[in-house]
Amino acid sequence: MNKIIALATAAVASVTLAGCMETSSMAPDxxxxxxxxxxTEAEFRTAIVGRTLTFNGNSFSVNxxxxxxxxxxxxxxxxxxxxxNGAMCREARIGTRQLDPDCQTFAVDGSTATVTRDRGxxxxxxxxxx
Numbered sequence: 776m777n778k779i780i781a782l783a784t785a786a787v788a789s790v791t792l793a794g795c796m797e798t799s800s801m802a803p804d805x806x807x808x809x810x811x812x813x814x815t816e817a818e819f820r821t822a823i824v825g826r827t828l829t830f831n832g833n834s835f836s837v838n839x840x841x842x843x844x845x846x847x848x849x850x851x852x853x854x855x856x857x858x859x860n861g862a863m864c865r866e867a868r869i870g871t872r873q874l875d876p877d878c879q880t881f882a883v884d885g886s887t888a889t890v891t892r893d894r895g896x897x898x899x900x901x902x903x904x905x
Contacts, residue, residue, distance in 0.1 A: 810882035810889055816858035822883045823863075828902040843867050862894050 813819050820839070827834050827845070835845025835852045843854040847869050854867025854874070862878035880895040881888050883904070891899040 810884035810887075813881040813883060814861055819858060819863060819881065823881060823888065823904070827905045828888060829905065830900060830902050837863070 811818075813822060824837050824839050827836050833845075833847045835843055835847050837843060837856060841855050841857060843852055843856055843865060845852050850870025850872075852867055852869050854865055856863050856865040858864075859878060862880050864876065864878040865874075866876045867874045877892050877897075878894045880891045882891075883889075886904045888902045888904050889899055890902060891897060
């Protein structure tokens, strides 16, 4: 009986240790750069406006005059944007397809902008900024 208890205790300790090792290896690297969440329109204008954003071979620009434009998906993208409470809100169309209005948050890390739909609660994707 004592042998069974000892084996069970050793097994639990082994599983616990393995779990701790896996958790620690998945912890963020403190030395790794972190993306800067854009909080204000001034930050957005500095980091994004007037630049080209590219995703999966498609690109567009967020223009200083409040418009969106570019050759997106072979049809072109047109639309408008405004800054609202920490997010870029846009209304746009690709060719003749009207996109649902959306407010998106932006986090910038070097030449990458991570954009998250639904004010940061939706799907995220990365654009290359040039």
